[in-house]
Amino acid sequence: MHCWDIHTHRQGQPYSIFQAGKSNMPAGIPVSMGIHPWELDSNWETYFEKIKRVAAQNPCVLAIGEAGFDRLKGPQISLQKEALYAQAKAAAELGIPLILHCVKSHDLLLEYLKSAKSPPCIIWHGWNQKSELAAQLLPFPVFFSFGRQLLHPGSNAAKWLVACPIDRVFFETDDSELEIESIYQAASLILQLPEARLAEQVIANWNAISKRKIS
Numbered sequence: 001m002h003c004w005d006i007h008t009h010r011q012g013q014p015y016s017i018f019q020a021g022k023s024n025m026p027a028g029i030p031v032s033m034g035i036h037p038w039e040l041d042s043n044w045e046t047y048f049e050k051i052k053r054v055a056a057q058n059p060c061v062l063a064i065g066e067a068g069f070d071r072l073k074g075p076q077i078s079l080q081k082e083a084l085y086a087q088a089k090a091a092a093e094l095g096i097p098l099i100l101h102c103v104k105s106h107d108l109l110l111e112y113l114k115s116a117k118s119p120p121c122i123i124w125h126g127w128n129q130k131s132e133l134a135a136q137l138l139p140f141p142v143f144f145s146f147g148r149q150l151l152h153p154g155s156n157a158a159k160w161l162v163a164c165p166i167d168r169v170f171f172e173t174d175d176s177e178l179e180i181e182s183i184y185q186a187a188s189l190i191l192q193l194p195e196a197r198l199a200e201q202v203i204a205n206w207n208a209i210s211k212r213k214i215s
Ligand SMILES: [Zn+2]
Pocket: 007, 009, 019, 066, 174, 175
């Protein structure tokens, strides 16, 4: 049973989804492709057309993203909304999840979710927000990816992991130097479940929400 890392910026890790972003896609490895809010500029639609083509033709593209909202960094919110809505639509059409970057923009996500007729499954990556905010998202197809914050026992991430429905859970290393096993270990201690059980759960969770499967 492999401990999948569903979001990493380090290329060449086995059983991981490499964040290729809007750059060229590395051949033959699982990737996520999309436009990060920090990378949005007036040309984003040109990039996005290319990403859509590559994603449609290439089953290695397991997710769209990371995409989302950031009130601390990035262009004006209207542009961020336009790009997120377009990327969410593409993910829904392909039947694959969207990996979400969301900073001080919980309200913008809720606004999207309430307005969307058929949103994709959205994985909020690097979850470390208050559990009350997470609970507000449960009526929607929102999932939570936990990373390095789990190594801090009192973190919001650790608190929500305990309360979060287990079928909404993923794990990641993101841009850290950590090994994914250390995240699974931390989760295993918090949840009092064997790592192998968590590894199995993450694969099942992914396969339940994506047309492009992992094993
Ligand atoms: Zn990231």
